[in-house]
Amino acid sequence: MFSERVERLNLHGLHFQHVVLCKRRAWMYLHRINFAQWYSRVALGTARHLTSYQRDRSAIGLFGLAPDRIDWQHYIVHENKGSGGAVQAANLQSAFYALMLSIATGKNWTAMVHILSTRSQRTLELDHAMLASLLKASEELEQLARSKTVPTASRKKLCGACSLALFCGFV
Numbered sequence: 001m002f003s004e005r006v007e008r009l010n011l012h013g014l015h016f017q018h019v020v021l022c023k024r025r026a027w028m029y030l031h032r033i034n035f036a037q038w039y040s041r042v043a044l045g046t047a048r049h050l051t052s053y054q055r056d057r058s059a060i061g062l063f064g065l066a067p068d069r070i071d072w073q074h075y076i077v078h079e080n081k082g083s084g085g086a087v088q089a090a091n092l093q094s095a096f097y098a099l100m101l102s103i104a105t106g107k108n109w110t111a112m113v114h115i116l117s118t119r120s121q122r123t124l125e126l127d128h129a130m131l132a133s134l135l136k137a138s139e140e141l142e143q144l145a146r147s148k149t150v151p152t153a154s155r156k157k158l159c160g161a162c163s164l165a166l167f168c169g170f171v
């Protein structure tokens, strides 16, 4: 069921990060709406010109997204993070890679998250709790993919670095 959903919705690691960080951002990403597209739909005539100079920061790294390193010999997938924030989001994204590799290879993979700023790391096992979290997140993503309505959102620290901040009114 999980892998069928992943394939059908074309889910990858960033979806699992977004759904933890912000349901609205996840919805936008699932529906392939970025700031420039939205703005051109709703704003006045000058918007299209203005947005042609906007860079969608949330799109950075979305394409060709892959784990930072795959240790095929020891079945460990490595993911680097600059800071130690958003632990749950980083964990779910990394565990997603480990699960997909486990499904693909039939081996038990683990994920290792490296926090570059503190030179620390944590290992994530695909235990029952993690598998349940991944399944729940995939179900939430399915609901968001089906929903025609933009989810409600509240201001959060992440908004400061999100290209949708103007749309959300959280600039």
Ligand code: SF4
Residues within 6 Å of the ligand: 022, 023, 024, 025, 153, 154, 155, 156, 158, 159, 162, 163, 164, 165, 166, 168, 170
């Ligand atoms: S600006 Fe904030 S609330 Fe809006 S999509 Fe981005 S993170 Fe979510």
